[in-house]
Amino acid sequence: MPASSILSSVRCRFLLPLWLGLMMLPLGNVIAQQEGENGAKPAATKADTSEAETATKPEAKPEDVQLQEANGIRKLMPNMPVWIDLKRKMVIMDGEVCLRKGSLEMFACLRGTKEHESVVAVPADAFVVHAGLLRIGAKQGEPVSFDPEYQPPSGEVIDVLVQWTDEKGKLRSVRAQEWVREAEGKKEMPYNWVFPGSYFWKDIPLQEVVKAKEQGIDPDTLPGKQVYAAEGGELICVSNFRSSMLDLPVPSTDANNNLWFEANTEKIPPEGTKVRIFLIPNKGKTAKLEAAQKAKAAEKPQPKLEQPVPVEEEKKTPASKEAA
Numbered sequence: 245m246p247a248s249s250i251l252s253s254v255r256c257r258f259l260l261p262l263w264l265g266l267m268m269l270p271l272g273n274v275i276a277q278q279e280g281e282n283g284a285k286p287a288a289t290k291a292d293t294s295e296a297e298t299a300t301k302p303e304a305k306p307e308d309v310q311l312q313e314a315n316g317i318r319k320l321m322p323n324m325p326v327w328i329d330l331k332r333k334m335v336i337m338d339g340e341v342c343l344r345k346g347s348l349e350m351f352a353c354l355r356g357t358k359e360h361e362s363v364v365a366v367p368a369d370a371f372v373v374h375a376g377l378l379r380i381g382a383k384q385g386e387p388v389s390f391d392p393e394y395q396p397p398s399g400e401v402i403d404v405l406v407q408w409t410d411e412k413g414k415l416r417s418v419r420a421q422e423w424v425r426e427a428e429g430k431k432e433m434p435y436n437w438v439f440p441g442s443y444f445w446k447d448i449p450l451q452e453v454v455k456a457k458e459q460g461i462d463p464d465t466l467p468g469k470q471v472y473a474a475e476g477g478e479l480i481c482v483s484n485f486r487s488s489m490l491d492l493p494v495p496s497t498d499a500n501n502n503l504w505f506e507a508n509t510e511k512i513p514p515e516g517t518k519v520r521i522f523l524i525p526n527k528g529k530t531a532k533l534e535a536a537q538k539a540k541a542a543e544k545p546q547p548k549l550e551q552p553v554p555v556e557e558e559k560k561t562p563a564s565k566e567a568a
Contacts (some may be wrong), residue, residue: 316332321368324367325367326373328376330380334522335522336520336521336522337368337520338366339352339365339518339521340516340518341364343359343360344509345506346507347505349361350362350363350477351364351482352366353366354367354369371472373489374441374472374474377439382402382439382525383400383439384439385441386399387442388484388485397491399441400530401438402439403419404437408513421433421435423512424508426506438493443486447470448468452466473486474488
């Protein structure tokens with residue numbers, strides 16, 4: 245594909261240039277195209293200079309690729325496939341396609357949790373991915389709220405891109421939205437994800453809670469282990485949950501039959517396919533989303549204030565009546 249076509253695709257569809265390189269993770273070309281969009285001349289990388297040498301080598305699968313610290317890449321945990329790219333401000337994690345057909349509550353879950361309603365499973369802890377987003381400067385917001393009325397989740401918009409090797413050995417990359425569609429109308433999901441960041445809850449044994457209440461002690465004051473709620477599996481959600489690490493800023497629940505999502509089967513590679521997911525904060529989209537939400541809030545009809553009841557006129561005294 246010509247470089248101009250790749251760059252055009254990046255601008256129009258926010259697909260980062262993840263197509264290049266064989267043995268190395270194609271970050272050298274990601275660098276080149278990202279910096280090219282910013283008007284900077286990309287520096288040569290080892291992946292670029294050794295392309296001819298690696299062309300004859302067998303293509304490595306995403307989970308086998310060694311990420312190099314020389315390119316600003318840092319692995320967050322030795323036993324988890326999660327990295328941060330400090331130079332290009334992205335979180336990178338490996339996973340596997342676990343579902344191609346059916347209703348969805350998540351795009352990506354943690355392995356061993358919600359595979360029956362997620363497209364991709366990631367063998368990592370949610371707090372590690374969360375920490376990675378904070379480390380690259382992503383702005384955390386607030387989880388969805390339903391009481392007293394619906395308030396959408398907030399936070400920085402995060403572009404989610406997926407990379408994998410197809411059956412012909414070709415490296416493919418798409419926006420994650422292309423693997424999700426609306427159940428009604430079968431339209432590709434048009435919404436961006438935001439970073440509400442889930443929440444923490446305190447794990448206190450039930451018997452201790454009961455005992456504290458009997459003694460008139462507030463259970464919230466008891467010591468207990470802090471648990472990150474997204475560890476239940478809610479990594480990248482398409483249905484609103486307070487526990488979501490990434491969520492959609494629109495009403496998307498089982499109570500909203502007009503907005504429900506399912507796997508876009510024809511676009512998803514076979515189950516078991518190894519994938520690499522890129523999480524990239526997008527400040528431009530964030531600014532537009534926040535402006536739109538403020539405008540929508542301003543259009544909301546304000547509750548009418550009750551008019552004060554007029555104070556009854558003071559009764560006139562006989563003297564005042566005579567004067568009148």
